[in-house]
Amino acid sequence: MTINEYNFAGKKAIVRVDFNVPLNENGEITDDTRIRGALPTLKKIIADGGAAIIMSHMGKPKGKVNPKLSLGQIREAVEKALGCPVGFAPDCAKAQDAANALKMGEALLLENLRYYPEEEGKPVGIDKEDPAYEEAKKAMKQSQKEFAKTLASYADCYVMDAFGTAHRKHASTAVIADYFDANNKMLGLLMEKEVTAVDNVLSNIKRPFVAIMGGSKVSSKIGIIENLLGKVDKLILCGGMTYTFAKAHGGEIGDSIVELDKLDVALDVEKKAKENGVELILGVDSVCCTGYDFGTFSVKPGAEVKVFPSNAIEAGWDGLDAGPESRKKFADAIKGAKTILWNGPAGCFECDEFTAGSRAVGEAIAEATAEGAFSLIGGGDSVACCTKFGLTDKVSYISTGGGALLEAIEGKVLPGVAAIKG
Secondary structure (H helix, E strand, O other): OOOOOOOOOOOEEEEEOOOOOOEOOOOOEOOOHHHHHHHHHHHHHHHOOOEEEEEOOOOOOOOOOOHHHOHHHHHHHHHHHHOOOEEEEOOOOOOHHHHHHOOOOOEEEEOOHHHOHHHHOOOOOOOOOOOOHHHHHHHHHHHHHHHHHHHHOOOOEEEEOOHHHOOOOOOOOOHHHHHOOHHHEEEOHHHHHHHHHHHHHHOOOOOOEEEEEOOOOOOOOHHHHHHHOOOOOEEEEOOOHHHHHHHHOOOEEOOOOOOHHHHHHHHHHHHHHHHOOOEEEEOOEEEEEOOEEOOOOEEOOOOOEEEEEOOEEOOOOEEEEEOHHHHHHHHHHHOOOOEEEEEOOOOOOOOHHHOHHHHHHHHHHHHHHHOOOEEEEOOHHHHHHHHHOOOHHHOOEEOOOOHHHHHHHOOOOOHHHHHHHO
């Protein structure tokens, strides 16, 4: 069943969305992207003559009530965006009366799901090394099923539209689906777009396929890199992982970030790329600094900025961005691509002195997209780069999922999708 085939008239639909939006100190939303992303699904339910019960998490309350993470703070914003009355249930596990009172054409927003440890299904207050942990884990899994059953009891059908949490087997993202038959559970419009976008990149590949993997650590991306090596034509590795590869070949990297215990992994990646006929592209020069504050994303007073070869950085200097030769190399590799995946920046883009690498990548992707390439951008930092450089409307698709997208790219089955598709 797909949401476009389903008629919600007279039905109450419980919808898992991702309304984990950033709030300022006054509880005001600073970025409503996630709310806007869920609107097509919610509006479809209301337009059909149905009612929507909206559930989400916010932050990490770890099974405890935290007023600063209450979804009640965003009720008015959701009501304004949705254009219909939106009520609020202050306890997501005791919302039966509110659900019963809900009229067609209205919506009900449930309180933060993660106020209950049953949502994530992890035992609290007990260490994994404790002999009683396994028994506690078994008990919590049963409690999770009961929690999911309670949530399911509020509605006639279930819609999963939170790609950002689709990689988690939580009560509201996967377990709840067990309490609806195949004709009454479906992916929402946002989820369908996300799944299609990933499929375009991994299954419906138009070549050349170029992937750009950035970020600070090889270790956090190794599963994705290995999966991509069997699919891409070119793989650009940039950001902090540049220096682990440089060090693996005996290069001097100054004070740059490095994973000394992953030097063999870097060499293995190079070997597998060669075996798979993949052109592996690494930065050859870096914009370096003698004093960068990672806490405030700023250059300290009196610090110097200079370009070095990435394998010949002097002591006291920290590689923070791709240099001019690297930027040209990356842009040339992206030119002519027909499928593009970008995850992770090319440098510390938060600071204006070190945005050039990420900007070069983003602009090259935008140019290739204008010439017919399908480009998928995922991961918070890559999305932030597109926003900062004004490129959000110049790429094919920007994913709302961080961890979910990475696991999908890695080839893993997402519980939130499997629970619907079976």
